[in-house]
Amino acid sequence: MRAYADNDYPADHKPDWKIIAGLWPYLTEFRGRVILALGFLILAKLATVATPVALKYIVDYLDQNSGDELLLWVPVLLVVAYGLLRFGSTLFNELRDAIFARVAERAMRRVSLRVFEHLHQRELGFHLDRKTGGLARDIERGTSGISFLLRFTLFNIVPTLLEIVLVAGILLVVFNVGYVIAILVAVVVYVVFSIRVTEWRTKYVREANAKDNQSNSRAVDSLLNYETVKYFNNERFEAQLYDADLQEWEQARLKNRLSLATLNTGQALIIGVALVVIMAMAVTEVANGEITLGDFTMINAYLLQLFIPLNALGFVYREIRQALVNVERLFKLLGDKPVIEDTPDAGELAVDKGEIRFEHLHFAYRKDRPILKDVDFTIPAGHKVAVVGASGAGKSTLARLLFRFYDVDNGAIRIDGQDIRDVTQDSLRAAIGVVPQDTVLFNDTLYRNLAYGRPEATEEEVHRAARLAHLEHFIHSLPEGYDTKVGERGLKLSGGEKQRVAIARVILKNPPLLILDEATSSLDSLSEQAILGALKEVSEQRTTLVIAHRLSTIRDADTILVMDGGRIVESGSHNELLATGGHYAHLWAQQHQESD
Template structure:
């Protein structure tokens, strides 16, 4: 299935109205509330339609008894009935909204959670290709669109159509067919005009949304990379890029506004002409004595009462059209199947010893660019295997494949004989602890970031993990200690401090398998030695894969694998590899020359 991409709908794409059927599961959860809300809707509309009738009798009674002895209680009762009907219309509408509120809010909650879970199930490649800002906007608009469709499809279009039918029926019974025909013609012209113009201007709405996503993505990306912007004095450059995106957004919004003005102007003209024609018919009949002044008042009230929601219907149709687009994008996102999925009835990984084997693995992120070529090695249970090599040799790819961020193209990866594609991803990842090269922290307290390794851990366990990662001295030096906020992506901590947090998380997780992806790359020599001691302690009883750049950190590894161009070209112990005077020996000499004083 094709991956979901930013702004992948053309501007003239027509939304699928079948999307509305996809909302039924969110209504089915509260069938009783939906039925009660619809009942209150009908009562509200009956009260609304009956109000002009009460007004007619008030006017007729006052007009016919002008100058005569008037029985005051009759108009008083009629006025009370008129006020009660108006109040009933509002009361039933408010009760309807109150009853339905739980349905709409629960639907937004359900779909938001579903999208959140789905995004975490998507493969790493999906997130690498996405722009977070645009994705966030799509999700926000999609969830709001669901709420809008649920509310306004049921509570605006349906009641407006019901009101048109009731008014047409009353006019047909009380007056004559000419009023019904005039109103129906006006309604049909209004609806056709609204639909046609809305279809025409939809492309402008889509373009405005696309430009909005683009500018928002630019702003988020720039702010997330705040330090990089500062390093290169590129504030002005970033502002220019952002302003360029905003200029496109401004132009798109202007087209949207002008097209909206055209739509509103045309709708107002149709309503105005319809009012003139129908009221002229009523005036002629009043003058001819064919209808009463009360009838005239009732017709006028019905027209006002009818065209106000009809005018709202134009707005609602425009918004429903856009909501359909937003919900369609959201449902499309949910329908895209993750590339990495568990097999049906896949069992959980059972780690007995913890032996890991890469069995003739071939892999490439793209078919035309292979990364790993026939990689074949084993990590015996409880042993540490280090992988070294030049940048781009495929070292970190081994870790990504073992963690199943990607699946191998051919060959297999096995843990205690179990192909990792045959077990659940959850159990596989629960068994592996990773200390990445670049640790990204949540914008939360230091304590919560440490406890993320095992959220249910006790406070003492978190403190113990911090001590083992040599973090306690640093934490106690902070005014707020464990409650210190680390900032967006952990920017308030140094690289070494973030790396120690990552190590503490893994200590807290306590997995049987470890991946150390250049875990000490951000540490100075003194801190590195302290952390290496902790890592040796942690990895002593665990099967460990070490991705290393600094060769001095992996001298004690049980086996060292040397990779070049996606192949394992050497393997052995440190001294053994030096004695061979091959790739490893060249890397060792190069690093020692780089570290020697000039």
């Protein structure tokens, strides 16, 4: 079965109309408002249908009474009634929209929050495979689509069908069945034509959406990598790639527009023919004296009144079809369960001593490329264990598995004897602090980025964490101090400054377990020594797993594990490993030779 990237579908995929039924929960929250809105909807349609009747009596009275027989107050009363009916129709519609507004806006709020929470629950692999720009567009269009479906299904399709039934009933009672047959034939032909053509052009709507996602993803990706673009003078290259995507989007939009023009033209032709046929019938009956001039006016008013919403019904069906496409993508996104989930009986992690045990781990990101092979070791409570090895040996994978970004294929990871798969992810991650290799900051103030380690922390606690991370002197040197904006992804700060922010966050979080994932690999020697001092202070009395590239940074570790090809090939202290003259000694010599 083919997998479609970014939750996409082939152009000929037909959305499930049952999606509309899935919107029912969003209506039940404000059931009273929905019922009241429907009541005003019915009143608005009754007023709309009664308006041509008032017009008929005005015309008939003026046509049949003239001169002295004309009583002015009668047509005046009829005109007032006509005006009140017109006003009532508008008033009831506005009241309906005002009452229902809370329902639609709350639905958008609820689904936006659901999607946001769901995306944060998804596993790391999901986000590594996604394009943020396209995903953002899907969410934006999907939430807007839900509001559209709620509003227009209730307030356009239902009232239009109600109006058709009422008008057909009046024409059947007052006139002859020929008018009803002509109107029903026109409506059926119009609806069938609209559905068929809309189904045909849906593939162009999908294609336009896909190209829109593609171009937006390209733009977002390029702007996030602004510095890389500048380093290689590739502004023109990026513009050419973006323009190529925009060209495909332009072509898709053009097909969409042309197919829309075909649909609109056909609909206009059906309405025009229906008007000619029905008005010709009415003119003939007026000439033969079978109906009055007021009847003729009423029929004309009903036709205009009927075909205007019917024309809107064509537009609404097109938009509903497109909204279904957008909402289906959103619901599919929500329907995809996270790969990493808490078990139904998952309990809270209880960290007593803080011993971490990796038991015979086997793991592969892809089945044809195993990463870890029977990795088995223990980090005693309060100890620091460092893992070193060449790139691709599986070092960082250990940290990802401990934080449960992925689950092991075989084996287990235990904290104080508790399998991390049997405890809640929230309690597990609350117990672990991470200083990553690349600290990414929010585009906000320095204070808010520091406080992110524990958002409810007091100002004094944040300042204390900054002091312990040796950040205070740097912060006081800034004109705006803690209120300094750090820029997109923290680009206004140096690597060392960002790493100190990461350390301050961990200090503020105050977890019993700590992961240092190559926390100094991108720093210069002076920055590295300052950061190492701060990291040493943070890791005291904490069970610490250190993923290291530079061996000079982990000389003080209680135990050093050397990995090669997904296995642990050596273990011991720094001096013990040097004395054996194995892999570690070779790596140490190599790094010292490179530094010289």
